[in-house]
Amino acid sequence: MAIAVVYYLRRCFTNVIEMKIVIYFSSAVKKLIYFAVAVIISSLILFINMDYFHENNTIPGNSSVNSVPGDAKPSVAGTTRAKLAIIIDDFGQNRNGVAEMLSIKRNLTMAVMPFLTYTRTDAQTAHKNKHEVIVHLPMESYKGEPAWVGPRPIITTMKDFEIKKLVTDAFNDVPFAAGANIHMGTKAGGDQRVISDVLDVIKGRNLYFVDSRTGNTPVARNIAKKKKIICYENDVFIDGKDQSLDYMKNQLKAACEIAQKTGKAVAIGHVGAEGGKITAQAINEMLSYFDSKNIQLVFVSELGK
């Protein structure tokens, strides 16, 4: 009997010990599971955060890092917008289209001829209306009436110092000028010595040059490259050849195609006899087209290098 009791008690004791061990190990397994779940959740949170920063890679409030002022803004679709710079020549004299052109509320570059009745007022109004202003340098041409070139044109028989003095005077006469392009100039615009003198003055003022490419042999780009001056070339004349609205709008579409192919384009129109009110109307009627084609109208200074 006593043996039976001892056996029974021992058995009970063993069961209790075994239960405690089971309970102990169950508790340990639970803790392990909790620990593992916590590790997994922490890792997931860390991973998601790292992925977010990797994709955004920006400093809050400093989104313009690595961007150039005036650089193309990304479109809604995330692609870079093509840039079109429209220059309007011949401000300073004939009033045809001047008011209409100056009232267009888009980035246009107004080329103002020096030494004329409305030179200063046109440049000042263009600047006040938030347009870019450049000097429209009158230069000797093979064709056309001498009066068309203006009162003080640059001619190929001038000495270097005379050309530089004339260009300096022109810049002093056109306030707010950010650069220069050529008025007429089929002869002087293709003369390497003359263009070199013009570009020296522009370099001294840290401005840009636009070769309007009125002649058959544009020389400015190569000379400007050697002198390290920013130089653009005209791609399309909007008006001049044909005074119809349809022709001008088609020319603007051609400029858009160049911009879409190469990223940027320059188009030149006129106030006065060569375009005026119709050119202003063509630009106004094309504004929605530019937007629909994701073309950004920019100042020449915004074209980049």
Ligand SMILES: [Zn+2]
């Ligand atoms: Zn001109």
